[in-house]
Amino acid sequence: MSLGLFYALVGGGLFALGLAGLILQPRLLGKILAFNILGSGAFLVLVGLAQRGGTPDPVPQAMVLTGIVVAVAATALALALTRRLADLSGAAVLPEDDARAPANPRGPDGD
Amino acid sequence: MNRWASVAVALLCAVLALALAWAMWDLPPAPVALPAQVAGSLAISGVEHPVTAVLLNFRGYDTLLEVGVLLIALLGMLAAGATPERMTALPPDPVLEGLARLLAPLMVLVAGYLLWAGAFRPGGAFQAAAVLAAAGVLLRLAGPVTAWTRPGRVLRLALAAGFVVFLAVAVLGLAQGAMLEYPRAWAGSLILAVEAGLTVSLGLTLAGLFLAGPEIPRGGPRT
Amino acid sequence: MAIESVAPLPWLVLLPLAWATLSFLLGPSRGAGIAIVGLLLQAGLVLLLAWQLTTMGTQHHAVGGWGAPLGIDLVADGLSVVMLLMTAAVALPVAIYARAWFVAKPAGAAWFWPLSGFLVAALNGLFLSADLFNIYVTLELLGLAAVGLTAATGERRAVAAAMRYLLATLLGSGAYLMGVALVYGTYGSVSLAVLGGLVESLPVVMLAAGLMVAGMLLKTALFPLHFWLPPAHGGAATPVSALLSALVIKASFYLALRLWFGVFEPLAAVSAAQVLGALGAAAVFWGSVQALLQARLKMLVAYSTVAQVGYLFLVFPLATGTPAEAAAGAWQGGVLQAVAHALAKAAMFAAAGAMILGAGSDRIDRLGGVGARLPLALFAFGLAGIVLMGLPPTGGFATKWLLLMAALETGQWWWAAVLVGGGLLAAAYVFRVLLAAFAPVPEQGRVTGVARSLEWTAFALATAGVLLGLFAAHVVTLLDVGA
């Protein structure tokens, strides 16, 4: 097995792990970590699979650099919203019972 | 979510991981070989380092939009609003402050080096900006820099400068025939100009992601 | 400069980026004027592009002069241009509306203009891009701008809605990115043009297509992945609600359509298309019933979006593996539905905002007296409702007619039942609002007047939704360019 393919497989595992975390983690901070792990998994697949033949490929490498910056931007926004939510409601989970989301078929605000 | 639903989700994710592994196993070589094309056009790209060439020339358009993503993340944070009355300077910490005052200029120097090195070896605007941002975060933690909710005119200009330079270069390219098309002779200098602008603005924006929040709690609850 | 030398494709991205940056430099709450000027210019550019398309066919622009697969290509075919027209037609009136809205209700005004400029740039960029990774970047730009706008009022409800929206949109683009990674690994390119000749039915490509389409379903809020939409669209400032419901969800729908009937066509399975159609049908009924049950006006309108998204997905069973003529009709009907809903829903949110402002409450049972005091806003709401019901001669009728014909031609009568039933339910929730608004003023309440431009822009958008029915043939002709 080539080095590239090996890390691509690890990336697949991280992606699945992040996906499970994003859905199952009730805490917002946990969801944000899970999103970052999911993203790292996709990045590893992008570079690893492209380099499975052994030659470094600058194109996916540049794409991952772009992706890392996008991920940190999204993380910062998510954390700012989490803090704002905690300031307003005193809790770092989504209000009402939809911390169980995203399987919850009904939005909140049914009042 | 109840226990069974959680187990089902976990199982489905495990199946996904296995499916990914199975699908990636034993693929034939890709029919398009971009590394060769990158190498072929590297000489006329204006830089010697292939990743920088892709990032700022071949796929510079991605990078332009990505700088936009950073800027709107900051705008979104400002828009969601940090409660203004929390916006005070941190109590000074003499040890940390001394360290920060020593380290910050050093970090700016490192950022400059990374920026310059990016043209021919690993490094470039993003790495340099990250180091600049780290300096900003350090200064924030140490006390001298205060958090901000509403950036003033000068700060706004500095935040947008990199994006404005990049946009201007994109428009300039239209005169050559295509958006972001660099004139051959000027490609190297234009890319360096874009990168310099980006380093300052991205560094500030990345630091801003940190500074735009409410103040950092230190030592128990505040009023 | 001669008009032929203006290249609309790059300017459609650069122009909104420029006014967004400019309004950011001007400072908080500034920039309405340049935004409106920018959107006017944008409308001109799109019309120019539409003209170029009808006379010269599909338009290309190789960014950086490199050309795919090394560089990124912008391509405008019929579908892209119809989406661009939709964006311009909605964004300009909403900008005029927003300018008056934020005078009356400043909450969320501070960074509205730069954020919406980036939002429009992301939409245009997405509709024009012919590169899977570049599309990922535009998706993130769009998603984060939309989330920032949602959270901008700073209220607990809005911030919670924005957070849920952010997680959904990040999960959607994460799945999409994984798909891009698999595609690049398999073929060594992310250019749609290059991939078009290469894609075949490999397990890895099936997985990539599944992840990308699933990500787009989440972003389009197709039932049962719609949980994030009603609080976000119902809780944001009203001009933002209009932009989100009319345009942002259409971007991911467009991408699903582009992928399914474009590069991934060799793998499109009839069974998967039937599942999408079934989810669409469920969305129509679930969303409509929820809309009927809502106590708040904006939540009703938001649930109506959940229902209307359902119709969009009827395209998949009607145009996958069906005879070419029926498939073409279904495809046209689906795209027209995206446009008709964009105009009508922007009108409906705009009208609802004016009515809420006048009544001083967003509870439907407190709307009494609105009919007498704000007749134009209520009329706009009713007109938009008629478009959503699909009555002739509106744009809604044209889309339902095309979809209905396709359903009957392909012998899939059950989708026809969804179209008719959904129309009746839409009528029910629209009449519920109209009845409430014609009720007398409640004891303590009184309805105040609102800025005229709030009512007029709502009316203009609703009228455009009606007129779309009369000009449907032109839109369909445009849509066929390069298809």
Added chain:
Amino acid sequence: MSLSPFDLLLAVMLLLTAWRALVAPDPFRATVLFIVFGLLMALAWARLSAPDIALAEAAIGAGLTGALLLDAVGHLRAVRRQSSPPGGDKAREAAK
């Protein structure tokens, strides 16, 4: 470059830290584990002959994201301490 025992170890560590960061009950611990994960990712990038990404991952992925996360954890703790007295306005609002 071919697969070495180091790669196997790195892969196991990556998956393990990611897993532990996701299941850790304490947010601070989860964040520290995530920063370790980011540094391990930087090593993986170096192994994949991607020094640019390794630099960016260490500086941005682990460094800046880590700082942001730690900052948020501290803030959330302070908020919880502030709103913990029973019957506080915020607690009541949250329970609504």
